[in-house]
Structure formats: structure tokens, C-alpha cells
Amino acid sequence: MIQYMKNLFSRPRRTSRTILIMTSAAVFMFATGIIFYESTKKTVALSLDGKKQTVKTHADTINELLQELEVEVGKEDYLSLAKGTEISADLHVIWNPATEVELTIDGETSSVWTLSQTVGEFLEEEGIQLRAEDKVSEGMDEAIKKDMDIKIETAFPIALKVGNEEREIWSTSTTVADFLKSEQVSVNELDRVSPALSEHLTEETAVTVTRVEKVTDVVEEPISYETVTQKDSSLEKGKEKIITEGQEGLISKTYELTKENGKTVSKELVSEKTVKKKVDEVVAIGTKEKKAAVTPVSTSSKSSASSSSSAEEYYVTATAYTSGCNGCTGKTATGVNLRANPNAKIIAVDPSFIPLGTKVYVEGYGYATAADTGGAVNGKKIDVFVPSTADAYNWGVKTVKIKVFR
Numbered sequence: 498m499i500q501y502m503k504n505l506f507s508r509p510r511r512t513s514r515t516i517l518i519m520t521s522a523a524v525f526m527f528a529t530g531i532i533f534y535e536s537t538k539k540t541v542a543l544s545l546d547g548k549k550q551t552v553k554t555h556a557d558t559i560n561e562l563l564q565e566l567e568v569e570v571g572k573e574d575y576l577s578l579a580k581g582t583e584i585s586a587d588l589h590v591i592w593n594p595a596t597e598v599e600l601t602i603d604g605e606t607s608s609v610w611t612l613s614q615t616v617g618e619f620l621e622e623e624g625i626q627l628r629a630e631d632k633v634s635e636g637m638d639e640a641i642k643k644d645m646d647i648k649i650e651t652a653f654p655i656a657l658k659v660g661n662e663e664r665e666i667w668s669t670s671t672t673v674a675d676f677l678k679s680e681q682v683s684v685n686e687l688d689r690v691s692p693a694l695s696e697h698l699t700e701e702t703a704v705t706v707t708r709v710e711k712v713t714d715v716v717e718e719p720i721s722y723e724t725v726t727q728k729d730s731s732l733e734k735g736k737e738k739i740i741t742e743g744q745e746g747l748i749s750k751t752y753e754l755t756k757e758n759g760k761t762v763s764k765e766l767v768s769e770k771t772v773k774k775k776v777d778e779v780v781a782i783g784t785k786e787k788k789a790a791v792t793p794v795s796t797s798s799k800s801s802a803s804s805s806s807s808a809e810e811y812y813v814t815a816t817a818y819t820s821g822c823n824g825c826t827g828k829t830a831t832g833v834n835l836r837a838n839p840n841a842k843i844i845a846v847d848p849s850f851i852p853l854g855t856k857v858y859v860e861g862y863g864y865a866t867a868a869d870t871g872g873a874v875n876g877k878k879i880d881v882f883v884p885s886t887a888d889a890y891n892w893g894v895k896t897v898k899i900k901v902f903r
Contacts, residue, residue: 538555539553539555539584539588540552540587541584543566543589543590543591545568546592546594554584558581558582559578559581559582559590560580560581561584570592570594573612574592574595575612576592577589577590578590593612595610596612596642598642598644598645598647600649601649602651613641614641616633616635616638616641620637627649628651628667630652631650632648632652633647633649634646634647635647652669653668653698657676657680658703658705659682659706659708660708660758661758666680671698672694672695672697672698673694673695673696673698673704674694674695676704677694685708685709688706689706689709690704690705690706709757710755710756711753711754712753713752713767714764715749715752716750716752719745719746719747719893720747720748720773721745721896722743722746722775722776722896723743723778723814724743724780724814724877724896725777725780726780726781726782727779729783730785732781732783735783735809737810737812738783739778739779739781740779740781741777743777743812745896746775746776747771747772747773751767751768752765753767778896808900809900809901809903812896812898813877813896813897813899814879814895814896815859815878815879815881815892815894815895815897816878816880816881817881818845818883819882819884829843829845830853830869833869841882842862842865843865843866843869844859844867844869844880845870845874845879845880845882846874850877851901853868853870854867855901855902857879858900859899862881869882
């Protein structure tokens, strides 16, 4: 009975041990199988899109390995080995995917696949050389990204003239206004810009900024006095006597000058004001007949008297002119070529007062010949010929004493 009980209780113990042994054996065999399976894998070093890793695989080719890793290789991508290459121990595979970017040069856009990592590398890869003045939408060190739009505006030379200064500038501006703004050229209200500010620029465009300004100029000019004559029976005929000294007046004139690039192009009289009134000269003209001399005179005295009586003295208004004056031909009314004779002593006269060909002494000018006429030369007015405009300005308008040798 006791033995029976022992046997009864010992059977389950043996069954459990058997199960444990069988389970352990199965686990051992599974683990051994796994270890064996893993030990038969090949080790491959990978660099996928810049990320390095090491994998073990039973794949026979690189294509199978990439399929295991779910890597799709495009035709523009870089793969260091052909897809059909057999996997071997310690193989190193590099895959870099290409990136599609938009490249726009001066408004023309194209799609480009690239393996470059930065914008600078991409432009170098495409053989694009840039000037310092060219504009690029992205920085040279900017990383290439999918769907990136790289815009390039190439500079071209523009001839720029501002006032009297000229220079050549490389620019990417589209309009004249943008160009002047980029070059910090200010345009004032009166300035002229050519072409118009809204015009588009091309390589043939020359931009001109004409500096225009209006300034006020106040000058004082003399007012010539007139010579008024009156008969005097107490004076001998042929003699004159100044009763009232003539005095020039003074007038203030205000002009508006228009200047372009510093040079006066127009002059407009705005107002005038008399500062000092003129005083006309009053001259008495003798009308008394000379009495015949009773006593004889010597030959030399006669000659002197004859010489004295042949020269008549007058006070006249004198201006000056040149051979190059507006409307002048360079030849006098008597045919003298003033341009060929710039130092000739010639005066223009009113022939009814001084006949042409008459010798005349002009105070401050010297001896001259009355050989020309003028539209504004009437009565007791003369116009003296001088070599240059500066001499004419220096002469001005004055009252002078003349001697007419008839």
C-alpha cells in the first residue's frame, strides 16, 4: 500500500521533468537556429542620404538590399554601385537622392535635378559664373531643398550721366526709376530725366539726368542821358557850351535765370526799378556870326585858325559793337572787313550827322573813321568797333566828347 502511494505521487513529477526537458530542448534548438541564421547574414555599410549605418542582410544584390530597406532609387539619384552588384562581406554602398529645384535666370525658368548640397555648389555644377553686381535669391551656403526656386538677375552695363559727370554702372534694375534709386541719385522737381522714369532698361540704355535750377539775379544798369541842344545867340557860331551837365541814371533789374548743369540757358526779366533818375545834358549852340578880323594875321595863325575851325566838337552817346554781334556780317557799310581787321578804328554813325568817311576823334577811343552805320545809331549817337565782346561790355554806354574833322 505504501509502495503504491509512492508510485502514485512520483509519476507527475517525472512527467513535469520530461516536459521541462523537451521545452528546453526546443528553446535551445530555436535559439541555435536563430544564431545560425544571423551568423549567415552579410554585413554591409550604408550611407543613405548622408546618414551612415551598418546592416546585416541575406539579400543577394544591392537592389534586393535597397528593397528590404524600402529605398526607392530614382534615375537622377547617385548610387555608388550598380543595383545588380552581389552583396559581399564589408561592402560599402552610398546612395544620395537627387533634388529637383526651379532655376530662373532673367525671367526664364527651368527644372533641374541636382545632387549638390548647397546653392553655391549647384551654380558651380551648372557652370553659372556670377558678377558681384548679379542678384541671387538664395545665399551661396543655403542648403538645397525640394522645390527650391533659385532666381538669378544678371547685371548689365548702363551709361549714367548726372549733370556733367559720366560713369558706367552694372545694374539689375528694371526701370529708370529703380536704377536711380539704387544708385542714390536724387531727382529734383525741375530736373529732366531721359529716358522717362517709367521706361525699362536695356543694355543699350543711356540714362541722363539734367540738373535744372532757377535763380534770381539782380543787376544795376546805367540809364543813358540825352543831349538836348538849344540855340544861343550870345555864342559865336560853331561853339558849344554845356549849360547842364548830364548825369546817368541807374535802374535795378531783376532777372530769373534758368540754368542747366550750371550753365545759363535762358534769362527772363521779372521786374525793374529806377534807383536814380537821369539828368539830360543841355548844350548851348552858338548862332552869333563872327566879325571879320581887322588886323592881318600871320600865315601860321591862319593855318591854326583853319585847323581849329575845321574840327567840330560834340557830346554824343557812345556804345560799342563787335564783328561777331547778332545779325552782323563782319563788313561795314563801306565794305571794311572787320573780322580781317580786328584792330581797326571804325565807328558807326548817322550819316546825316557825320558823313561816312569822316575822320573823328573819340574821347577814350582815339582817332577813327566813320565807316559804318547801325539801325540804332541815330542823331548824336555813335557805336565804336572793338575786337571782343568783353571789350564791348567794358565800354558799356557812356557820353563822350568827339571832334569831327570835316
